[in-house]
Amino acid sequence: MNKWSRRGFIGAGLLTGGALVVGVAIRPGNPIEKLKGDVAPGADEQLINAWVKIGPDHRITAIVPHCEMGQGAHTALAQMLAEELDADWADVSVMQAPANGAYVVPDAARAFVAAWSVDAPNWLEPTYNGLFTQISKLGDVMITGGSSSVRSTGQHTMRIAGAAARQMLIAAAAETWQVPAADITTENGKLVHKASGKSARFGDFAEAASKQAMPQTPPLKDAAAYKLIGKSVARLDIPAKVNGTAQFGIDAQIPGQKLVYAAVKAPPVPGAKVASMNADAARSMIGITKILNMKDFVAVVADSYWHAQQALNAIDISYTSTDGDALDSAGLGARFKKALDKAGDTGGKALADEGDAPAAFKAAAKQLKADYQVPFVAHAAMEPLNCTAWVRDGQCDIWTSTQVPLMARSAVAKALDLDHDRVTVHQLYLGGGFGRRLETDYTVQAARIAKDIGQPVKMIWSREEDIRQDFYRPADISRFSAGLDAKGKPISWNNAFTQLNDPAGAWDVAHYDIPNRLIRHAEADMHLRFGSLRSVDHSQQGFFIESFIDELAHEAGQDPFAYRRDLLGASPRHKAVLEQVARMANWGEKLPPQTARGIALVKSFGTIVAEIAEVDMRDGKPRVTKVWCCADAGYVVNPDGFAAQMEGGIIYGLTTALYSGITLTQGGVTQSNFHDYQMLRMPDAPEIKTSFINADSKTLGGAGEPGLPPIAPAVTNAIFAATGKRIRALPILQHFA
Amino acid sequence: MIQTTINGTPRQIDTDPGTPLLWVLREQLGLTGTKFGCGVAQCGACTIHLDGQPVRSCSTPASEAEGKKITTIEGLAGADGTPHPLQKAWVEAQVPQCGYCQSGQLMSAAALLRDTPRPSDAQINAAMAGNICRCGTYERIRKAIKAASGQTSVEG
Numbered sequence: 001m002n003k004w005s006r007r008g009f010i011g012a013g014l015l016t017g018g019a020l021v022v023g024v025a026i027r028p029g030n031p032i033e034k035l036k037g038d039v040a041p042g043a044d045e046q047l048i049n050a051w052v053k054i055g056p057d058h059r060i061t062a063i064v065p066h067c068e069m070g071q072g073a074h075t076a077l078a079q080m081l082a083e084e085l086d087a088d089w090a091d092v093s094v095m096q097a098p099a100n101g102a103y104v105v106p107d108a109a110r111a112f113v114a115a116w117s118v119d120a121p122n123w124l125e126p127t128y129n130g131l132f133t134q135i136s137k138l139g140d141v142m143i144t145g146g147s148s149s150v151r152s153t154g155q156h157t158m159r160i161a162g163a164a165a166r167q168m169l170i171a172a173a174a175e176t177w178q179v180p181a182a183d184i185t186t187e188n189g190k191l192v193h194k195a196s197g198k199s200a201r202f203g204d205f206a207e208a209a210s211k212q213a214m215p216q217t218p219p220l221k222d223a224a225a226y227k228l229i230g231k232s233v234a235r236l237d238i239p240a241k242v243n244g245t246a247q248f249g250i251d252a253q254i255p256g257q258k259l260v261y262a263a264v265k266a267p268p269v270p271g272a273k274v275a276s277m278n279a280d281a282a283r284s285m286i287g288i289t290k291i292l293n294m295k296d297f298v299a300v301v302a303d304s305y306w307h308a309q310q311a312l313n314a315i316d317i318s319y320t321s322t323d324g325d326a327l328d329s330a331g332l333g334a335r336f337k338k339a340l341d342k343a344g345d346t347g348g349k350a351l352a353d354e355g356d357a358p359a360a361f362k363a364a365a366k367q368l369k370a371d372y373q374v375p376f377v378a379h380a381a382m383e384p385l386n387c388t389a390w391v392r393d394g395q396c397d398i399w400t401s402t403q404v405p406l407m408a409r410s411a412v413a414k415a416l417d418l419d420h421d422r423v424t425v426h427q428l429y430l431g432g433g434f435g436r437r438l439e440t441d442y443t444v445q446a447a448r449i450a451k452d453i454g455q456p457v458k459m460i461w462s463r464e465e466d467i468r469q470d471f472y473r474p475a476d477i478s479r480f481s482a483g484l485d486a487k488g489k490p491i492s493w494n495n496a497f498t499q500l501n502d503p504a505g506a507w508d509v510a511h512y513d514i515p516n517r518l519i520r521h522a523e524a525d526m527h528l529r530f531g532s533l534r535s536v537d538h539s540q541q542g543f544f545i546e547s548f549i550d551e552l553a554h555e556a557g558q559d560p561f562a563y564r565r566d567l568l569g570a571s572p573r574h575k576a577v578l579e580q581v582a583r584m585a586n587w588g589e590k591l592p593p594q595t596a597r598g599i600a601l602v603k604s605f606g607t608i609v610a611e612i613a614e615v616d617m618r619d620g621k622p623r624v625t626k627v628w629c630c631a632d633a634g635y636v637v638n639p640d641g642f643a644a645q646m647e648g649g650i651i652y653g654l655t656t657a658l659y660s661g662i663t664l665t666q667g668g669v670t671q672s673n674f675h676d677y678q679m680l681r682m683p684d685a686p687e688i689k690t691s692f693i694n695a696d697s698k699t700l701g702g703a704g705e706p707g708l709p710p711i712a713p714a715v716t717n718a719i720f721a722a723t724g725k726r727i728r729a730l731p732i733l734q735h736f737a
Numbered sequence: 738m739i740q741t742t743i744n745g746t747p748r749q750i751d752t753d754p755g756t757p758l759l760w761v762l763r764e765q766l767g768l769t770g771t772k773f774g775c776g777v778a779q780c781g782a783c784t785i786h787l788d789g790q791p792v793r794s795c796s797t798p799a800s801e802a803e804g805k806k807i808t809t810i811e812g813l814a815g816a817d818g819t820p821h822p823l824q825k826a827w828v829e830a831q832v833p834q835c836g837y838c839q840s841g842q843l844m845s846a847a848a849l850l851r852d853t854p855r856p857s858d859a860q861i862n863a864a865m866a867g868n869i870c871r872c873g874t875y876e877r878i879r880k881a882i883k884a885a886s887g888q889t890s891v892e893g
Contacts, residue, residue, distance in 0.1 A: 238833050241833040241839055242828060243814065244770020244809065247769075304756065307756070382772070383835075431835050648874070673775055674777075681865075682879070683862035685876055
């Protein structure tokens with residue numbers, strides 16, 4: 001099962017479409033006319049370009065092509081646009097861009113193409129690039145994922161859009177005032193011509209500006225001139241999230257329409273179908289409208305979700321058998337080990353091969369070997385998956401929370417055999433995404449039910465369905481061997497693991513000075529469907545690598561911080577982050593008995609993060625009391641929002657490390673709800689201190705994911721420091737039951 | 738018919754008595770601020786006040802509201818619309834991320850402060866342990882509760 005086939009499609013589309021010309025803007029004109037009806041329907045609203053509109057009340061609206069799922073992207077992207085526009089922040093609001101091909105995310109395509117090994121030398125050049133827009137359209141690339149909103153759309157679209165709009169406003173004022181454009185300055189939402197004393201607010205020239213040509217490569221500010229970027233402005237979406245008015249997917253209503261509600265149940269073992277069902281008891285239950293056998297799932301439609309779910313629970317369903325029926329977690333682990341055994345010391349697909357790791361291992365003064373293991377993990381966003389759909393007159397509307405509105409549109413169009421333009425996706429806030437809402441399975445389910453019943457329906461998954469029908473963070477085993485020289489320095493690193501997805505290079509240890517490195521993928525099959533979970537491969541690779549490095553440090557008899565630092569001679573930014581987190585925590589200070597600290601360092605999604613966790617073992621099991629975190633994301637756009645994302649990544653990663661393990665029983669998922677799939681709660685939430693380093697304002701890193709990977713190894717390394725017990729399999733608490 | 742008072746307004750609810758209040762509030766009354774998270778009183782997203790006591794509305798049959806007063810997140814602010822001190826503190830501390838669990842968090846915290854105006858860390862932990870947040874806002878929630886109860890500023 002290869003869920004990343006769409007990457008191949010995008011790459012192939014490009015390659016067969018002609019030469020790759022990077023950095024040349026070929027996007028013709030300004031797509032205002034086509035978009036105006038969608039984003040600026042008011043007669044007096046002027047759309048300056050596709051990403052910003054200005055009202056007669058001088059209100060400036062940033063039109064943001066990413067969903068808001070708590071990561072703060074709406075605010076940060078509006079901030080970046082407003083910075084280049086020289087807007088008054090008090091005038092700025094944000095709207096979610098419609099699911100329209102004009103709002104594909106060009107840099108996402110660039111990143112995909114770059115990852116596909118096509119030479120893209122100018123990929124960091126801040127130029128709005130129409131070629132990539134075309135590619136993005138091919139692949140429905142309107143994605144919120146990969147910690148990409150700020151570093152990609154923000155840097156390469158929103159800032160350009162703001163700067164272009166500013167130039168268009170200046171050009172319009174210059175025409176009216178009959179003065180050179182170069183003599184007009186902008187500040188706090190105003191245009192000023194000093195010599196004549198003329199000034200006006202942006203709204204006064206909005207209409208005239210919309211008729212100006214849109215510059216494709218407007219100059220951008222240097223970081224020294226930033227007024228808004230780098231400031232902790234308050235999140236624009238928060239007020240509605242404290243009074244119950246924020247509208248999430250599950251809150252969707254259709255004006256003038258009465259909804260019915262659907263509950264669904266899919267076969268417990270992936271690939272199975274509904275063989276038969278006995279719904280006699282369910283039919284007579286309160287409020288039931290319809291019971292549907294959709295073959296790949298059963299749906300009950302009723303006058304309320306509660307009634308639908310109660311009736312669904314009363315249906316006796318049997319399923320077809322599959323090859324996976326007999327599989328349990330132990331069987332899957334054995335399958336992974338077999339793949340690694342088969343690969344041996346040099347087999348599998350080599351991902352990195354520097355020097356001669358096997359030979360260096362043989363010659364080493366000390367040799368270490370270890371296997372590390374992680375289980376499947378479910379996303380468990382607080383908002384269970386849901387989608388509202390209405391199919392009528394050869395068209396379909398869906399209302400949902402999704403990270404991929406255009407892919408959802410395509411998937412629904414395909415399932416219902418409709419043209420894309422007959423499907424409209426209405427996006428609402430996401431009650432958490434974490435990668436689960438990169439999938440379109442639930443939107444297709446709702447559309448199929450709506451088509452069948454011919455009336456608008458809100459489908460809601462039970463929490464049990466949400467846990468059992470996930471696209472899981474894959475289980476994985478990683479096998480290491482390493483050799484140390486007489487001084488304890490690593491001279492050989494040999495690593496093989498079974499799961500390789502995204503992003504490229506999550507397995508990399510090139511930042512550490514280890515001369516001989518062999519890293520391999522020993523592929524092993526699994527029947528459970530898998531997907532992207534916050535930080536994706538880094539969530540397991542961070543644990544594997546930073547645990548094993550810690551083992552090397554202890555084997556060498558050295559302090560784990562100093563050992564890492566001494567290997568970072570050629571990676572000064574990594575080193576600076578590691579040293580800063582050590583200073584924050586006062587690493588090395590005397591701690592109370594049965595208390596210890598662990599450290600870990602991972603670069604992911606362009607951001608280097610080091611974390612130190614303090615673990616208290618006095619209750620006989622680990623309690624994580626404090627976490628220090630230092631990050632280098634290039635340049636932080638919204639410091640408080642960035643800190644919130646580090647905190648979020650740490651708590652999400654800590655939950656995963658301590659508790660999360662999806663296990664299999666007879667091919668299906670054992671866990672079902674929060675009583676047996678536990679979450680970290682307030683009493684166990686550590687105190688978190690975050691700092692950051694702005695090392696490069698030109699190349700930004702992400703925020704949503706990079707806080708996660710270091711926390712699991714920081715905790716297990718602390719447990720080792722406290723107890724001498726090395727945790728090589730997650731979740732941690734299974735070892736302290 | 739169930740006679741109840743919701744956010745200060747007397748209401749008659751026409752439902753079968755076994756339907757949990759959560760679905761009555763959300764689907765019949767359009768009060769969608771109260772959220773569905775687990776259906777089994779494990780996550781707290783559906784927390785409301787029933788005669789001032791925090792309850793999980795996903796597991797509270799509508800019949801239990803007979804003759805009682807319900808407060809939901811939509812009724813947490815004062816009658817004149819003045820935000821509850823916790824709502825102000827939540828904004829000041831920039832607590833919510835995705836925001837989905839926050840109605841329940843606020844309702845649990847409001848019940849805590851009503852009974853315990855200056856809660857200790859242990860009291861906060863005990864009162865809030867039933868509310869899960871997957872975005873990891875726990876520490877900011879703790880700070881906001883302390884700020885709203887006059888024990889610290891948000892920065893403290």
